[in-house]
Amino acid sequence: MLGALMTHGLKPGFGLFTEQGDIVFTYVFGLILSNILILLLGLVLVRVFVRALQIPQHFLVAAIMALSVVGSYSINGSVMDVLSMMACGLLGYVLVRYRFGVAPLALGLILGTTMEEGFKLSLHLGSAEGNVMLFFFSRPQSLVLIALTVLSLGYSVWKEYAQRRKAA
Numbered sequence: 001m002l003g004a005l006m007t008h009g010l011k012p013g014f015g016l017f018t019e020q021g022d023i024v025f026t027y028v029f030g031l032i033l034s035n036i037l038i039l040l041l042g043l044v045l046v047r048v049f050v051r052a053l054q055i056p057q058h059f060l061v062a063a064i065m066a067l068s069v070v071g072s073y074s075i076n077g078s079v080m081d082v083l084s085m086m087a088c089g090l091l092g093y094v095l096v097r098y099r100f101g102v103a104p105l106a107l108g109l110i111l112g113t114t115m116e117e118g119f120k121l122s123l124h125l126g127s128a129e130g131n132v133m134l135f136f137f138s139r140p141q142s143l144v145l146i147a148l149t150v151l152s153l154g155y156s157v158w159k160e161y162a163q164r165r166k167a168a
Contacts, residue, residue: 004027006110008023010024072085
């Protein structure tokens with residue numbers, strides 16, 4: 001949802017609902033309405049969807065690839081868009097094949113510029129106060145986020161170590 005709002009030029013933050021409330025609430029109402037319609041269509045067309053599962057996979061893959069190429073070309077009429085789509089598809093395949101999370105990559109691409117702007121602003125504020133490191137590591141919010149990050153990474157490493165030890 002954040003990515004969709006940002007593509008429409010809306011900046012997420014505290015003033016989003018007060019400054020751009022008409023657009024945001026229209027968007028939220030549309031999401032609720034579309035979910036209700038999808039539920040109704042899903043209940044009515046469930047038998048048709050089950051029959052679609054009987055289509056051989058190689059036909060579905062070919063149709064999806066053809067529609068993807070046509071769709072990416074039709075946006076700007078550029079072959080470079082098709083090549084970019086294929087490169088991203090190949091990257092996505094490699095990431096899924098080697099069990100990397102695709103969702104964090106997508107979030108990073110969508111929210112990366114906003115995070116970078118926030119980081120630059122933090123660096124400027126820190127340098128204005130005299131010491132950037134003290135600016136980052138003396139605030140309670142920063143310390144809580146750093147502690148949660150360290151705990152999360154530590155738990156992931158410990159869990160992986162325990163699984164390998166149990167397997168051996």
